Amino acid sequence: MSDDILMNGPVRxxxxxxxxxxxxxxxxxxxxxxxxxxxxYWLEEARQGRDLRGELMVLNELIGHYRKxxxxxxxxxxxxxxxxxxxxxxxxxxxSEGTTCVNIATMLNSFSENARAMELFERxxxxxxxxxxxxxxxxxxxxxxxxxxxxxxxxxxxxxxxYDRAMELLPRxxxxxxxxxxxxxxxxxxxxxRDGMEAGERAIxxxxxxxxxxxxxxxxxxxxxxxxxxxKCAPTFDYYGYFADAExxxxxxxxxxxxx
Numbered sequence: 001m002s003d004d005i006l007m008n009g010p011v012r013x014x015x016x017x018x019x020x021x022x023x024x025x026x027x028x029x030x031x032x033x034x035x036x037x038x039x040x041y042w043l044e045e046a047r048q049g050r051d052l053r054g055e056l057m058v059l060n061e062l063i064g065h066y067r068k069x070x071x072x073x074x075x076x077x078x079x080x081x082x083x084x085x086x087x088x089x090x091x092x093x094x095x096s097e098g099t100t101c102v103n104i105a106t107m108l109n110s111f112s113e114n115a116r117a118m119e120l121f122e123r124x125x126x127x128x129x130x131x132x133x134x135x136x137x138x139x140x141x142x143x144x145x146x147x148x149x150x151x152x153x154x155x156x157x158x159x160x161x162x163y164d165r166a167m168e169l170l171p172r173x174x175x176x177x178x179x180x181x182x183x184x185x186x187x188x189x190x191x192x193x194r195d196g197m198e199a200g201e202r203a204i205x206x207x208x209x210x211x212x213x214x215x216x217x218x219x220x221x222x223x224x225x226x227x228x229x230x231x232k233c234a235p236t237f238d239y240y241g242y243f244a245d246a247e248x249x250x251x252x253x254x255x256x257x258x259x260x
Contacts, residue, residue, distance in 0.1 A: 012048075016054060020061070023038065028223065043059065052085055062078045063082065070110075075107050079107060082100050098124040102124045102138075105121045109145070112152070117149045136170075139165075139169055140170050143163070143169070160190065163187050177215070178220055180211075185208070185211050188207040212242075212245055224256065230249040231253045237249065
């Protein structure tokens with residue numbers, strides 16, 4: 001028996017899959033306080049049980065949650081904790097490192113911490129692009145989220161190239177049409193920022209029409225994630241004058257959340 005077990009007892013792993021499933025259940029009802037209570041409970045359980053892998057998973061979930069609820073200080077604290085756990089696990093060069101860096105960088109971009117976000121995206125990019133068995137969904141997610149930070153830094157050519165890479169990967173992802181729709185809308189925003197509305201109008205409207213087609217024709221289940229994407233896309237359609245389509249997306253999200 002190891003000295004670690006003799007001194008501290010065995011590691012007590014938390015049920016990661018069950019934790020994620022419960023988060024999805026809370027999210028399907030938009031019960032954000034429930035998500036936080038649930039994750040905070042299991043974070044303490046992971047720490048008490050010395051389950052570093054479980055702790056990292058819960059911290060990543062909390063970072064995403066606090067990004068959605070715009071709680072900057074809590075998100076930054078969880079990010080620092082997650083990076084510390086990565087070091088303790090000696091996970092450098094692993095998919096877990098890349099995924100954690102993407103998650104934190106996406107959160108940092110949402111709070112306009114773009115320089116630090118780009119550093120973490122680049123760190124993740126090295127890991128992902130050197131992992132032969134990388135899931136295309138993860139790599140596409142890296143490119144899409146990294147592109148948003150490039151937009152914030154006015155690196156427009158680099159942004160377009162990243163969207164190209166994401167769109168090449170997403171057809172290989174199950175229900176990738178949802179992310180493709182989001183990417184189309186992000187590209188529309190990029191064209192306006194780069195070329196101006198008047199010069200880019202035709203290309204922008206083509207992208208909006210393609211995003212609508214993808215959202216309507218996707219075989220993806222009409223579940224909580226589909227509702228989340230509808231809500232995420234609706235403001236962009238509103239911005240460009242697609243008011244009826246934006247309202248239809250909001251109605252669909254409401255119908256899903258209410259279980260009707």
